[in-house]
Amino acid sequence: MKRPGFWPLAMLLAGGLHTASFAPLGWWPLQIAALAGLAWSVREATPRQAAGRGFCFGVGWLASGWWWLYISMHDYGAMPAPLAAAAVVVLAAALSLYLAAAMALFAWRRRGRPVPDALGFAACWLLAELARAQFFTGFPWIASGYAHSDGALAALAPWVGVYGIGAVAALLAMTLALGWHARTRSWALLAAALALPIVAWLAPHEFTEPAGTLRVSLLQPNVPQDLKFDADRIVGQMAALQAQLQSAQGDLVVTPESVLPIPKDQLDPAYWRQLTDPFRSGPRSALIGTFLGNEQDGYVNSVVGVSAAGEGYSYGKRHLLPFGEYVPLGFRWFVELMQIPLGDQANGRSEAPFAAGGQRLRPLICYEDLFGEHMVTSAGDGPEAATMLVNVSNLAWFGRHMVQDQDLQFSRLRALEFQRPMVRATNTGATAVIDHRGRVTARLPAETAGTLDAEVEGRRGVTPYARWLGALGLWPLWLIGLVGWGASRRLHLTGGSPSKYR
Template sequence: MSDQPQRHVAKGSAWLWALVCLAAGAVQAASLAWPPQAWAWPATSPGAPSGLWQVVSLAVLVLALLRAQRVGQAAWRGWLFAWSWLACTFSWLFVSMHTYGGLADWMAVLAVLALAGGMALFYAGAACAMAILAPRSRGGQVLLFAALWTMAELARGSWFTGLPWGAGGYAQADTMSGLAPWVGVYGMGALAAMLAYALAIAVHWLPLPFLGATPHGLARLSRPSFATRWLNRAVALALVALLVGLQWNHRWQDAALAETSSTGDLNVWLLQGNIAQNEKFETGTGVAQALAWYPQQIADAQAAVKRRAANAPQLVVAPETAIPMLPQQLSADAFWRPFLRHIADQPEAQPEQSMAVLVGLPLGAFETGYTNSAWGITSETAGRAMGLIADAPDGSYLQPGGGNYPGAGFYRYSKHHLVPFGEFIPPWFRWFTDLMHIPLGDFARGATVQPPWALAGQRVAPNICYEDLFGEELAASFRVSEEAPTVLVNLSNIAWFGDMSATDQHLQISRLRAMELGRPMLRATNTGATAVIDHRGTVTHLLPRTTQGRLEAQTQGRSGLTPFAQWAGTFGLWPAWALCGGVLLMALLAKLLRYTLASAKPRRG
């Protein structure tokens, strides 16, 4: 009989699996911060993560790998899944490149797809390695898949400046919150990958003729041998223990936070200017609005402090580039004197009862380089600066000296992890940035570890834009417990990406950092999400997005170290690399041993 019908079935199922992988990748993206009500599914909430659907969508990919007939087909399916996942996750980049950058719509779409396609190669490599090295035991397959998938996540988050935005572990922010201060977002993603593979193994023997005749590919290795049965049972027991343990998430979190303690309350005002991105750097519109609205909020804070109001802030935070011009570009009399006077003119009181301001602004000069920075200004340093301005009426004080502004003693934080194409231009890509009408440039980097700002009995550590995406870099400030920050502050401007999923995704990222490090995270943004997150990752206060206003809240600083802060602060991500590399090495040795034994068998006939 001719095998032509079977070939048609196989070809048809291959195309169907490709579509399934693309759809599953889109669900993986949605699971990070579920879209609005139009996408309402069971076990979802708009803007919130869905750990269930993250595991289910990844399990669909595993099914596709189990039924792959060739190594290349497995790699292709892994790439399709990751391409769809990352393209949907980064879809908001279209807004920054097309709406605000002036890039042609087709070029902006192509750029997003190309970025996602390049990063998807990490996951294609993981799927390829899985197809080649899959051990005979199901338990071994579970461990190897989790290790390879996590290595792909680590590589995406670390290599070529790193962009771990949308890592699968963020979808587990609620489901595995108790494990975050122990293993971090990559550990959560690895555990989710184990659950996904186990789920796929449980269902892949079901007859699905429209997706391919009988299970083949990796599935043919899924029957456990007697020699490996112990590993299968051990992995199964571990997964059952994980599922049961997730029912007591709060107890895991309590145990991780046992060595931390309160450092007292901090009253804060977080400002959200809601200045349109296409006007933000325009002198007659956005700049004028910023230079009027933010000082007015500080004046209101000063008034609250003077009358000792219950809501009087100890810290006022204005977002990234809230002051959208260099200090030396602003008039000392028209702007700096009244701005600083609002901070300096406070009633005599204990330092803990006075108001301080943390404000984002660019600093530097052409000769010394520019930085995306934040100034921390107290009543004392504001008064000192006013005196220096009086001594230099020509404005010379406002000129940077040696890359800093001498004399007044403002606290300064400068962004370390710069955004590719936004704050530095990678080699050979100048042609691309020249196509966009965005104020791009090569900024100077701040130090990886910068001292926190001592304020009101707290140690306040700012981070700017997507720096809170890199938990291992924030953890580097926790190497010495007595010097570790007690409060984290993120200053952002997500207006570049419109009112899209980036806002919700970034909120989940900040929640994970709060959980991992056991610290509150304050978020002051231009358009949202301006929020207060406590040390358990719970959003306690949230300002409506795309509105102008201030968030008045109280948070509680924390001291002490979580397990994640201890190991990530000391070793970075190397322990995760080592564990995954160890599993990969064992799989390689097992594959080599099988090959050697097979070659040593005498041939019959």
């Protein structure tokens, strides 16, 4: 008989093990193994027990997966250390409630038979991930499918996307957990569940085709976050940016997010003119990160496109980060305590691509690359579809460890889902080029000032995932999850006891 504290501690540890399956360690088989531990713990649990174990798993997973939020709140936001640490745990606990509810639903509908229970567990896991991704603006950081940016399940990305991959992994995990109780039937189910990713892996299909190449220069200024808004250093930073921008050789030059510490409307017009002069004539173009707007209408985190056609292009960030970029109702005291400059921003509007060097570029600012459903309109096959994706970020808020590799992993899966390359320009790290197969083909070392020069092949065409996601959003996955959970109660595909495994 297990001691009273055994399962909570075991699930906290399993959640931490789950985090190890993501970058930078990237041990993707651990994702299925850790999830199998959760599946084992709830296979005969009551709904209340299952909820508690799912909650503990979620807290262990999420708190260990985004502990670096502490750095932004304490090191750069001047929040007292105990409060910053508590905030990380509270956020992880709040978002773990989705998983707790999903595990309770699973236990309530459990049949005690391998096939319906494996399907029901996968459906409940899928519903929990979709809820975290979409409710209250969504925060799907380290969703389970991202662990499979490498490995056999990566082949499913252009078909079902990150959440579909996570559901397949959950199906495999429960099948493994049940295998010891009903070996013959459960291992047959495991073989069937493995068939789809193995076939996709052995027979990969490219849904997009080459659309020419573009020489890019990706800037990494490496300005420490605690110095970025230092009034005594701003002039030197801006002079260094001007030199770096003008010495870049690519046909497209990309700066990081908010590379200018002063909003564009407050810049000296002469400085802006000197900064952009190299791109106002000839074939070269630039995407420059800055803030547009004013105090009255609000500031928008933006990139401005500069080319021979002028400065008519701008893209504003549309998906804002709670507490860092907008203030949730009732939490102004918390944001003010963090002392974040421009902590309450306005939403951007445009999502049109930027034309440069024969390519159409879809900008994404910071963690917008987590929301494939919001950018899918740019991954179609029409005349305005993007041929390349461009992410500009400033991850200096969160230090160097873990966060840079995680964000790069998310970009890799976006490239796999839409079979389009993505280039990334960041302030302190994860500046890289990713091809349409999700492979990192070039990367600058972290915390190093430099410019990454590369030739990138654009792609045109549409993947099955992009096609159905663009038409229906994530609703098909919600339907699969709900139908799968409901149907698992009615399935009679195997024999055996209806209440426990044999």
